Amino acid sequence: MNMNATTSLPFKLWRRGKVRDVYDLGDRLLIVATDRISAYDHILPTPIPQKGVVLGRLSNFWFRRLEGVCPNHLIETNPALFPLELRRACAGMEGRAVLVQKAVRIDIECVVRGYLAGSAWKEYRSGGVVCGVKLPPGLKESSPLPRPLFTPATKEEVGVHDENISFEKMASRVGKSVAEQLKELSLKIYGEAVRYAASRGFILADTKFEFGMHGGRLILIDEVLTPDSSRYWDAETYEEGKPQDSFDKQYVRDYLDRVGWKHLPPAPALPDEVVRQTREKYVQAFERLTGEMFNG
Numbered sequence: 001m002n003m004n005a006t007t008s009l010p011f012k013l014w015r016r017g018k019v020r021d022v023y024d025l026g027d028r029l030l031i032v033a034t035d036r037i038s039a040y041d042h043i044l045p046t047p048i049p050q051k052g053v054v055l056g057r058l059s060n061f062w063f064r065r066l067e068g069v070c071p072n073h074l075i076e077t078n079p080a081l082f083p084l085e086l087r088r089a090c091a092g093m094e095g096r097a098v099l100v101q102k103a104v105r106i107d108i109e110c111v112v113r114g115y116l117a118g119s120a121w122k123e124y125r126s127g128g129v130v131c132g133v134k135l136p137p138g139l140k141e142s143s144p145l146p147r148p149l150f151t152p153a154t155k156e157e158v159g160v161h162d163e164n165i166s167f168e169k170m171a172s173r174v175g176k177s178v179a180e181q182l183k184e185l186s187l188k189i190y191g192e193a194v195r196y197a198a199s200r201g202f203i204l205a206d207t208k209f210e211f212g213m214h215g216g217r218l219i220l221i222d223e224v225l226t227p228d229s230s231r232y233w234d235a236e237t238y239e240e241g242k243p244q245d246s247f248d249k250q251y252v253r254d255y256l257d258r259v260g261w262k263h264l265p266p267a268p269a270l271p272d273e274v275v276r277q278t279r280e281k282y283v284q285a286f287e288r289l290t291g292e293m294f295n296g
Contacts, residue, residue, distance in 0.1 A: 046270040053095035103212025115205040
């Protein structure tokens with residue numbers, strides 16, 4: 001099975017996301033993480049070897065660690081223990097394939113920011129505001145925020161840019177009660193992740209979560225706290241007032257900005273050196289966070 005681009009399993013394809021292929025099994029889903037990488041909401045033509053395994057294993061690690069904070073969709077992460085018809089189709093997909101509960105996805109990206117970086121820094125420089133929240137003057141690039149900010153965004157399809165929205169607009173979409181639960185859960189999960197990441201020498205600058213409704217309650221779905229959805233900085237080299245050496249796909253975004261890509265199709269290919277260094281950053285993040293060696 002070629003994981004570089006797409007998978008083709010003998011099950012009903014539910015959706016093909018930027019990174020994951022999702023198959024519909026009735027009341028369950030089979031999610032397979034490929035080696036695709038996206039930037040600025042576009043899938044790039046160059047895969048990152050074994051990225052899907054790194055993402056899958058790290059996400060599973062975080063799901064288990066956070067079970068006491070928020071329930072999640074995992075049923076089984078070991079393909080050798082899948083039901084027989086799945087076991088055969090998923091042979092060789094250890095770390096990539098997971099069997100999960102089917103949930104009704106909440107179409108909101110639940111973003112939490114603890115530091116001023118990326119698009120938040122650009123927005124602050126232009127008006128002292130981040131996603132509608134007025135911040136104190138005098139903050140620098142990579143400054144810690146006075147408190148973590150919950151900044152929701154729309155969840156769009158591939159090739160359509162997610163849009164930052166206010167809490168009030170989110171509440172009008174999903175209902176006030178659900179909106180309040182999403183905010184509370186997101187901040188709670190982020191706080192727990194920040195504490196653990198710090199114990200492993202990382203600053204978790206920002207991240208995003210996805211939730212679904214299952215059995216009348218919100219559960220954590222998709223993937224969680226990977227370098228695809230989170231901005232990890234090395235605590236030892238952190239220095240306020242400048243960009244940080246990050247362990248996420250910011251390295252890829254920086255390359256794309258340097259070559260002048262305007263975030264319109266077709267997306268440019270990545271050179272070998274960018275692919276190699278991106279893979280190294282993902283693997284380093286996995287090994288430091290989990291304490292395991294990656295030998296995928």
